[in-house]
Amino acid sequence: MAELSNQLMAAAVLAYLAAMVCYAGEYAFGKRSRIGRAAVRPAKQLVGAGAPVSDDVVPDDAPVVEEPVRRDRGELVGRIAVGVNLLALLLHLGGLVTRGVAADRMPWGNMYEYILATTFIASAVWAGVVLARPAVRHLGLFATLALVVMLGAASMIAYTPVGPLVPALHSYWFIIHVSTIIIGSGIFLIGAVPAAMFLIRNGYDEGKRRFPYTLGKHVPEAIALERLTFRLHAFAFPLFTFGALIAGPIWAEASWGRYWGWDPKEVWAFISWIVYAGYLHARATPSVKRTVATWIALLGFVTMLMNLFGVNLFFEGLHSYANAG
Amino acid sequence: MTVVEERPAPSSAPPPRRVNRLWALLRNSWRQLTSMRTALVLLFLLAVAAIPGSVFPQRGVNAERVTRYYQAHPQLAPWLERLGGFEVYSSAWFASIYLLLFTSLIGCVVPRLLDHVRALRQAPPDAPKRLNRLPQHAEPWSQPGVPAEVAKSVAAGLRRRRFRTRLREREDGSWTVSAEKGYLKETGNLLFHAALLAVLIGVGFGHWYGWHANRILIGGNELGFCNTLTQYDDSTLGPRVEPADLPNFCLRLTDFEATFQSTGQPRTFSATVGVSEDNGPYETRKFTVNDPLRLDGANVYLLGHGYAPILKYTDRYGVSQTKVVPFLPMDAMQTSEGVAQFPDVNIDPKSDKRDSTLQMGFEGLYLPTSPTDGSATSAFPAENNPMLYLSAYRGDLGLDVGTPGSVYSLDQGQIAGGDLKKVSGDRPHALKLGDTWTLDDGTKLEFVGTRPFATLSIRHDPTQVLALVGAVVGLLGLMLSLGGHRRRVWFHVQPDADLAGSPGESGGTLLTAGGLPRTDYPGFEDEFKALVKAAEEGTP
Ligand code: HEM
Numbered sequence: 001m002a003e004l005s006n007q008l009m010a011a012a013v014l015a016y017l018a019a020m021v022c023y024a025g026e027y028a029f030g031k032r033s034r035i036g037r038a039a040v041r042p043a044k045q046l047v048g049a050g051a052p053v054s055d056d057v058v059p060d061d062a063p064v065v066e067e068p069v070r071r072d073r074g075e076l077v078g079r080i081a082v083g084v085n086l087l088a089l090l091l092h093l094g095g096l097v098t099r100g101v102a103a104d105r106m107p108w109g110n111m112y113e114y115i116l117a118t119t120f121i122a123s124a125v126w127a128g129v130v131l132a133r134p135a136v137r138h139l140g141l142f143a144t145l146a147l148v149v150m151l152g153a154a155s156m157i158a159y160t161p162v163g164p165l166v167p168a169l170h171s172y173w174f175i176i177h178v179s180t181i182i183i184g185s186g187i188f189l190i191g192a193v194p195a196a197m198f199l200i201r202n203g204y205d206e207g208k209r210r211f212p213y214t215l216g217k218h219v220p221e222a223i224a225l226e227r228l229t230f231r232l233h234a235f236a237f238p239l240f241t242f243g244a245l246i247a248g249p250i251w252a253e254a255s256w257g258r259y260w261g262w263d264p265k266e267v268w269a270f271i272s273w274i275v276y277a278g279y280l281h282a283r284a285t286p287s288v289k290r291t292v293a294t295w296i297a298l299l300g301f302v303t304m305l306m307n308l309f310g311v312n313l314f315f316e317g318l319h320s321y322a323n324a325g
Numbered sequence: 326m327t328v329v330e331e332r333p334a335p336s337s338a339p340p341p342r343r344v345n346r347l348w349a350l351l352r353n354s355w356r357q358l359t360s361m362r363t364a365l366v367l368l369f370l371l372a373v374a375a376i377p378g379s380v381f382p383q384r385g386v387n388a389e390r391v392t393r394y395y396q397a398h399p400q401l402a403p404w405l406e407r408l409g410g411f412e413v414y415s416s417a418w419f420a421s422i423y424l425l426l427f428t429s430l431i432g433c434v435v436p437r438l439l440d441h442v443r444a445l446r447q448a449p450p451d452a453p454k455r456l457n458r459l460p461q462h463a464e465p466w467s468q469p470g471v472p473a474e475v476a477k478s479v480a481a482g483l484r485r486r487r488f489r490t491r492l493r494e495r496e497d498g499s500w501t502v503s504a505e506k507g508y509l510k511e512t513g514n515l516l517f518h519a520a521l522l523a524v525l526i527g528v529g530f531g532h533w534y535g536w537h538a539n540r541i542l543i544g545g546n547e548l549g550f551c552n553t554l555t556q557y558d559d560s561t562l563g564p565r566v567e568p569a570d571l572p573n574f575c576l577r578l579t580d581f582e583a584t585f586q587s588t589g590q591p592r593t594f595s596a597t598v599g600v601s602e603d604n605g606p607y608e609t610r611k612f613t614v615n616d617p618l619r620l621d622g623a624n625v626y627l628l629g630h631g632y633a634p635i636l637k638y639t640d641r642y643g644v645s646q647t648k649v650v651p652f653l654p655m656d657a658m659q660t661s662e663g664v665a666q667f668p669d670v671n672i673d674p675k676s677d678k679r680d681s682t683l684q685m686g687f688e689g690l691y692l693p694t695s696p697t698d699g700s701a702t703s704a705f706p707a708e709n710n711p712m713l714y715l716s717a718y719r720g721d722l723g724l725d726v727g728t729p730g731s732v733y734s735l736d737q738g739q740i741a742g743g744d745l746k747k748v749s750g751d752r753p754h755a756l757k758l759g760d761t762w763t764l765d766d767g768t769k770l771e772f773v774g775t776r777p778f779a780t781l782s783i784r785h786d787p788t789q790v791l792a793l794v795g796a797v798v799g800l801l802g803l804m805l806s807l808g809g810h811r812r813r814v815w816f817h818v819q820p821d822a823d824l825a826g827s828p829g830e831s832g833g834t835l836l837t838a839g840g841l842p843r844t845d846y847p848g849f850e851d852e853f854k855a856l857v858k859a860a861e862e863g864t865p
Binding site: 163171173227230234237238241242245246249250251253254255256257258259260261262263264267268270271274275277278280281282284285287288303311315 | 361362364365368369371372375376378379380383385386413414528537586588590614615616617624626628782784786789792793796797799800803804807845847
């Protein structure tokens with residue numbers, strides 16, 4: 001079973017790669033067609049003063065896929081990309097489930113499994129977004145790239161053979177604490193994709209034509225990206241708060257005798273939390289530019305990566321599952 | 326704030342303007358401090374300030390690693406010490422950041438709270454003059470009915486949708502309906518920030534009024550202990566706790582069970598203890614990792630376990646002494662190290678004088694499962710093939726000098742000074758369970774057996790419940806705050822001049838409507854359309 005899990009994960013990474021290639025193909029072929037434009041829940045909903053209104057916005061109820069138009073090559077490749085992406089998601093799920101079966105427990109007992117689970121959530125959220133709004137498909141290239149990189153890193157530096165749990169992990173808090181953190185982190189991680197693309201698109205709109213900004217040509221409207229970024233982060237934040245700052249301490253109290261002890265993992269969860277709180281503040285403050293706020297969200301992403309990889313590799317702590325294989 | 330202190334003392338006759346300026350400065354500093362920008366900067370400072378605590382070892386987390394850091398970086402360590410690098414989270418600079426942040430928070434939240442209370446008690450404001458200027462607005466439409474009646478039914482419909490609604494009649498005979506919804510968002514936001522304060526207070530008081538201690542508890546009724554400071558290996562009392570405040574209880578370990586996976590990974594631990602609270606009779610209780618023993622005024626946590634070999638030493642006068650000494654585990658397979666010291670042996674019964682050159686010490690390893698290849702690391706954490714590897718020392722153990730040494734190793738100074746000499750061979754002597762080792766002077770050491778021991782942490786934190794309640798309330802507030810949307814809608818209902826001959830005569834009404842979301846709310850357009858549609862159909 002463990003062997004099967006490894007094979008499924010390898011297949012999942014390959015499928016994500018294939019999806020990435022397809023997304024890239026659409027990216028290259030696709031004109032700045034309907035997709036690019038219809039990507040938006042349009043600006044006219046953005047109320048209040050100073051909402052930028054761009055003129056190539058179409059009404060939000062514009063049918064995006066059903067529209068009877070000539071199907072260009074990009075469109076076709078894009079649909080294939082989504083299909084392959086979904087296949088990869090299924091393989092990913094299979095890898096996770098077989099891992100859990102092999103270990104006879106929830107598949108998040110060590111760093112490798114934790115990353116598999118977190119990236120699975122990230123991927124599932126991404127799939128949900130792309131199915132609900134086919135228009136954001138142009139982000140697929142970046143979403144799958146992020147997934148491939150993280151999964152690759154996980155299997156190279158964190159691979160751990162299937163093993164049982166140490167007694168400290170025998171607790172229902174294990175499931176509550178870790179699952180909420182995994183879901184929260186997964187959403188935060190995938191939230192960084194629209195965040196980065198918003199900054200790129202925004203730069204492109206401002207006339208920047210240097211390298212990363214040239215990518216902005218095909219991605220959805222800046223406003224839509226920014227709003228998607230906020231929605232994902234605002235959804236993930238309470239989950240992460242619950243997992244890291246309530247369930248975690250409750251468990252730590254029962255297990256280690258203190259609810260908060262500045263273990264490196266706790267420190268970095270605290271840092272991530274503070275940074276994301278900073279993002280929400282910045283976004284709620286009219287005098288802070290949306291680009292600045294979004295940079296803060298990306299900073300949060302960096303702290304999440306530090307939490308996923310860095311803390312496990314660099315520091316010694318109580319989180320026993322944190323030991324890399 | 327600090328700027329104020331640095332100002333030169335006012336001269337003998339301070340001009341009144343100066344006071345004003347001082348006041349203005351104070352007020353401006355306060356405004357600056359309570360601005361959102363400052364809050365953002367302070368949040369970041371707090372995040373950055375937390376980083377060193379994960380990079381450098383922290384005394385509160387693991388004091389031993391601080392010691393090791395001192396050995397590895399003798400130059401750097403004292404400097405770090407001075408900067409609070411080993412106690413980041415109780416350092417003055419870390420505290421000053423979060424205290425400033427919380428001052429800012431109070432300064433920010435209190436005025437908003439007052440505003441909010443005012444807003445909650447006020448009716449929604451009257452409609453602006455031109456509703457078609459609002460972000461959402463509907464084209465004017467007419468429908469039958471008298472304005473007053475139509476307005477009332479619109480208002481009723483809004484109320485049913487849990488809008489706070491107010492009807493106003495204007496001098497020209499028209500009516501306005503003002504409605505607002507989403508007050509919970511601000512309520513949630515205030516609740517969240519207030520809850521943060523509660524958490525801070527909970528954490529702070531816990532530090533002042535809490536205490537904790539560690540103890541190794543060896544199995545056996547005679548080896549129990551009662552809750553006094555002298556019984557602990559180490560302890561920390563909060564600044565407001567006196568030793569006499571500790572609750573009265575006694576503990577003894579009656580059984581310890583550990584099960585392991587075939588790989589040696591532990592599967593379960595469970596400790597059975599006898600507990601006596603307030604001098605009552607001993608009751609049997611069981612606890613495990615993740616499920617502490619909750620007593621009145623203290624919790625007992627099971628952190629680890631190990632083995633304590635029972636060693637019987639028979640001296641040259643035939644007198645024997647038995648000691649049970651915990652050996653500390655060094656790896657996952659419970660290879661453990663420890664020491665047995667016998668200071669009161671080889672006492673000549675005639676003179677009854679202790680000979681400090683004849684004290685005995687044994688130092689070495691205990692392997693619960695000695696591997697077949699004879700190497701000196703345990704192969705499994707359970708006791709499948711117990712083996713002791715000991716070296717014997719004779720001489721002055723150095724226990725009388727009064728400097729408390731480690732109870733887990735011999736005094737290296739005594740060995741180096743030649744007062745304590747190794748009297749066994751170069752290689753440690755191996756003892757199986759039940760073996761007796763006869764030393765060079767004819768004295769004997771017998772490996773009688775082992776007892777389990779549990780590593781316990783005993784703690785009391787009086788305000789951890791407050792911190793928990795604060796955190797949960799904060800989360801609820803946060804969800805309200807992030808999920809809510811504050812928005813206003815207005816309807817203007819006036820007599821329709823086209824339908825009715827003269828105003829007031831029953832004929833028809835002309836309606837206009839406008840909506841204003843007060844926060845970024847993409848769904849507002851749909852909601853507004855639905856409200857207008859309901860009003861048009863007259864069955865809101
Ligand atoms: C311990 C530090 C703090 C944390 C963790 C924190 C966290 C948060 C979070 C997560 C939100 C998001 C809620 C939303 O977007 O509606 C928020 C909103 C807010 N915070 Fe804080 N906060 C802190 C300190 C402060 C301080 C010092 C101030 C005052 C200067 C402040 C003022 C506000 C305000 C006014 C909002 C509402 C923004 C809006 O209008 O929606 N917070 N805070």
